[in-house]
Amino acid sequence: MTKTRAVVLSGTGGPEVLDYVEVDLPPPAQDEVQIRHAAIGLNFIDVYFRTGLYKAPHMPFVPGKEAAGTVTALGPGVTDFNVGDRVAYAGSDGAYSVERNIETKHLVKVPDGISLETAAAMMLKGMTAQYLLNRTFKVGPESTLLFHAAAGGVGLIAGQWAKALGATVIGTVGSDAKARMALEYGYDHVINYNTEDFVTRVSEISGGKGVDVVYDSIGRDTFPGSLDCLKRLGMFVSFGQSSGPIEDFTLALLAQKGSLFATRPTLFSYIATREELTDCANALFDVVLSNKVRINVNQTYPLREVGRAHTDLEARKTTGATLLIPE
Numbered sequence: 001m002t003k004t005r006a007v008v009l010s011g012t013g014g015p016e017v018l019d020y021v022e023v024d025l026p027p028p029a030q031d032e033v034q035i036r037h038a039a040i041g042l043n044f045i046d047v048y049f050r051t052g053l054y055k056a057p058h059m060p061f062v063p064g065k066e067a068a069g070t071v072t073a074l075g076p077g078v079t080d081f082n083v084g085d086r087v088a089y090a091g092s093d094g095a096y097s098v099e100r101n102i103e104t105k106h107l108v109k110v111p112d113g114i115s116l117e118t119a120a121a122m123m124l125k126g127m128t129a130q131y132l133l134n135r136t137f138k139v140g141p142e143s144t145l146l147f148h149a150a151a152g153g154v155g156l157i158a159g160q161w162a163k164a165l166g167a168t169v170i171g172t173v174g175s176d177a178k179a180r181m182a183l184e185y186g187y188d189h190v191i192n193y194n195t196e197d198f199v200t201r202v203s204e205i206s207g208g209k210g211v212d213v214v215y216d217s218i219g220r221d222t223f224p225g226s227l228d229c230l231k232r233l234g235m236f237v238s239f240g241q242s243s244g245p246i247e248d249f250t251l252a253l254l255a256q257k258g259s260l261f262a263t264r265p266t267l268f269s270y271i272a273t274r275e276e277l278t279d280c281a282n283a284l285f286d287v288v289l290s291n292k293v294r295i296n297v298n299q300t301y302p303l304r305e306v307g308r309a310h311t312d313l314e315a316r317k318t319t320g321a322t323l324l325i326p327e
């Protein structure tokens with residue numbers, strides 16, 4: 001059997017549980033293709049699987065949900081992809097590998113004009129920005145929104161996209177350098193939540209009105225402050241927990257804070273059908289090809305050094321997108 005290399009988790013824990021090892025690569029099965037990755041996207045969800053906050057479906061487990069590459073072989077029944085196609089995906093576990101087999105239902109073809117590196121950096125983060133701003137809450141020129149972790153992978157894409165939709169965009173970040181960066185990527189106002197009280201600043205910026213929607217991927221550290229930034233009947237979108245899960249949420253709080261709405265979405269519910277996936281990906285390709293949204297790869301690591309990449313992501317040292325490059 002052919003061999004390849006992959007990062008394998010045999011248990012949960014710190015970055016040291018990420019083992020770069022040789023693994024079997026069988027021929028692609030029914031409805032699968034084999035691909036060679038050009039680049040793999042690093043995402044905070046990979047940390048949740050490594051630590052055990054999210055339970056891996058089995059062990060050993062190859063983590064990673066986002067990558068782009070070239071089709072090298074077709075399994076039985078595959079008619080809509082060919083050897084040599086440039087493809088990308090977000091959502092199928094197993095991206096931390098040099099080569100892999102994958103069901104074609106996860107794949108989209110990468111258009112000319114977008115490199116495989118850019119595709120790997122944007123599929124998960126960019127489709128997340130797409131559904132958050134266009135479906136979870138429909139952002140438009142009348143909207144004022146707050147987006148936490150504005151200089152992060154999802155944050156830099158969301159700021160530009162929200163600005164392109166005409167919204168007033170407020171972001172939070174953990175340093176002044178990140179604030180300067182976010183201001184270059186669509187944000188009208190950026191608050192350093194390590195040195196300023198973000199609830200007070202949002203109130204000042206919005207003239208005491210509050211915002212229509214808060215996109216919160218921080219979790220524990222920004223709760224319940226995020227609710228206090230909202231207008232009456234505003235929408236709280238809790239889409240991640242980089243500081244840890246929210247533990248003391250009760251429905252009654254929404255009534256007390258002004259009959260708020262709250263949702264806890266994940267990308268995978270929003271791209272569950274083939275049509276939803278292609279619509280979402282095409283919307284992302286459009287904003288990138290029209291230069292409304294620039295994709296920033298600000299850190300690149302060899303795949304074998306994935307532990308260092310996780311350490312830096314968790315230590316809040318990264319900005320924009322991070323790629324792992326297989327050798």
Ligand SMILES: NC(=O)c1ccc[n+]([C@@H]2O[C@H](COP(=O)([O-])OP(=O)(O)OC[C@H]3O[C@@H](n4cnc5c(N)ncnc54)[C@H](OP(=O)(O)O)[C@@H]3O)[C@@H](O)[C@H]2O)c1
Binds near residue numbers: 153244
């Ligand atoms: N639900 C979904 O569909 C979905 C999809 C994609 C991503 N997400 C979520 O969106 C968030 C962003 O993902 P990403 O991959 O783009 O990561 P990221 O934003 O590039 O990195 C996380 C950022 O969160 C901030 N942060 C605040 N407190 C932190 C803490 N205690 N530890 C670590 N970071 C902390 C840091 O920015 P500052 O230094 O500026 O505070 C850090 O850079 C994650 O929570 C992820 O789970 C959700």
